Amino acid sequence: MSLYDDAVLVLKEYEDQTDLRQAYLDHLAQHPDGLWKACHAGHITASALVIDQEAGRVLLTLHRKLRMWLQMGGHCEPGDSSLAAAALREATEESGVSGLSLLPGGPVRLDRHPIPPPCYCHFDVQYAVLAPPDAAHVISDESLDVRWFGYDEVAEVADESVVRLLEATRARLAA
Numbered sequence: 001m002s003l004y005d006d007a008v009l010v011l012k013e014y015e016d017q018t019d020l021r022q023a024y025l026d027h028l029a030q031h032p033d034g035l036w037k038a039c040h041a042g043h044i045t046a047s048a049l050v051i052d053q054e055a056g057r058v059l060l061t062l063h064r065k066l067r068m069w070l071q072m073g074g075h076c077e078p079g080d081s082s083l084a085a086a087a088l089r090e091a092t093e094e095s096g097v098s099g100l101s102l103l104p105g106g107p108v109r110l111d112r113h114p115i116p117p118p119c120y121c122h123f124d125v126q127y128a129v130l131a132p133p134d135a136a137h138v139i140s141d142e143s144l145d146v147r148w149f150g151y152d153e154v155a156e157v158a159d160e161s162v163v164r165l166l167e168a169t170r171a172r173l174a175a
Contacts, residue, residue, distance in 0.1 A: 003035055006082040007044055020110050024123050037075045042121040046086035047073020048129045049165050050095055059137055061094055062145040069158045087127040096138030103128040108168045111161045128169040
């Protein structure tokens with residue numbers, strides 16, 4: 001299965017945020033290259049919130065270009081077999097944490113947000129990954145800093161999209 005086919009299937013199976021989900025599917029139908037950074041009409045990205053469930057904390061990156069605390073994530077690459085694999089790869093690369101595992105159940109949320117030109121927006125498919133106990137992290141070239149934050153600290157440092165992702169992840173963990 002191609003990454004494009006995986007993305008369409010993942011989005012069709014995603015049951016929440018129906019209007020936004022349809023916008024993602026419409027984007028892919030109109031733009032066969034809609035998974036790639038070169039698609040200036042916008043492109044699908046994959047991200048993952050790194051969770052230390054036992055300690056009640058998340059690992060965020062201070063994004064080098066945007067200078068905002070965000071979950072790990074980024075552009076799909078030709079070697080990615082699925083959106084989930086892209087999210088896991090990005091989380092591992094940007095956090096330096098080995099042994100991350102995807103939270104079961106597929107994407108946690110979708111978040112469409114504007115990005116600087118020449119592109120229009122990111123259609124982010126957001127996952128969550130679980131960190132192993134005592135996970136050690138490193139700062140990647142894409143980050144100014146990487147730091148653990150308690151669940152209750154996230155709203156103080158991150159924007160609403162990260163807060164919503166954390167809330168949705170915690171709800172899935174509690175289910």
